[in-house]
Amino acid sequence: MRQRVSQEETSVALYWDFENLHASLAEARQEGAYSKQDNRFKVQEPLIDVQAVVELAASFGPIAINRAYCNWQYFSRYRDALLQSAVELIQLFPPGGSAKNGADIKLCLDAMEDLGRFSHIGTVIIVG
Template structure:
């Protein structure tokens, strides 16, 4: 439910496990390109599209916290992009040459503290594919806040992705929308989309006792069934485009305030 005009829009807190995302992009280019110790401890080539992630966060509300955790001595080439996006940099010093920098622990502690201090934060976005953040998801849900994760498809732990209210693959955020997939791949993707669409519609109709369900409620049900679901992965620009393509599957009617859908 969206807040009324008189109600303040809940804020967004964006937390970056920066090295995790950067390392994932390095490894996607070439296996072992980052994990070797001699590669980690050198100045890194900028690979992350920071603005794409910030734009995603801004679409959920005003960004109140935009904080990135990393050993910044090796990531100086990101300087301009980070400054332009207003990212607060948290310096992490690893305790040893081969040790983790502890960014995930510090990030979790800060996120829990921020939820306690700032009631206006409605959505927390964690940029990482690391399963270490699963306990944080339980805390966020218990606090009644919304949790979104962002990570690369190849290196995101599936249990972490499923533990979020919603998960977006970084790959899709920076993908060129004008480049279509191959027809066979799109056909298989469309079948998968139809399957979850049917399940969500049937469940929602059964819960409501009415075959007609609202478009917004249907979308929320789909995301509860699969937090990683994204219409773009199935060949559609957005949820409305997917709905229009399923005209053989559903009937659609316009009510006074919302689009209503039912299975044929």
């Protein structure tokens, strides 16, 4: 039988659909430029303040899971920020010729599995 922990002892699970978040910021700043293949399939300039997101998540409690999903080959310039924030990187290659990597599905499945396994998770934050 699974024992519930008190509200004061719960932790935070933070999940990032990293490429989707980056794409949204790029679209907002560059008026649709990210959706063009010439812009999408190249090394990306950092737009996300990783530390600010982690600090906001930590305001809800200690972070137990900090996991980001992406095809990381174009996001190497985020390396230092992700390492400093102890983000676990999940590599997702797009199947076939599609640019979609299925991060949303993998993220959802992992979050559901984690909630079933870890009773101390009281807050789930999905950034995307």
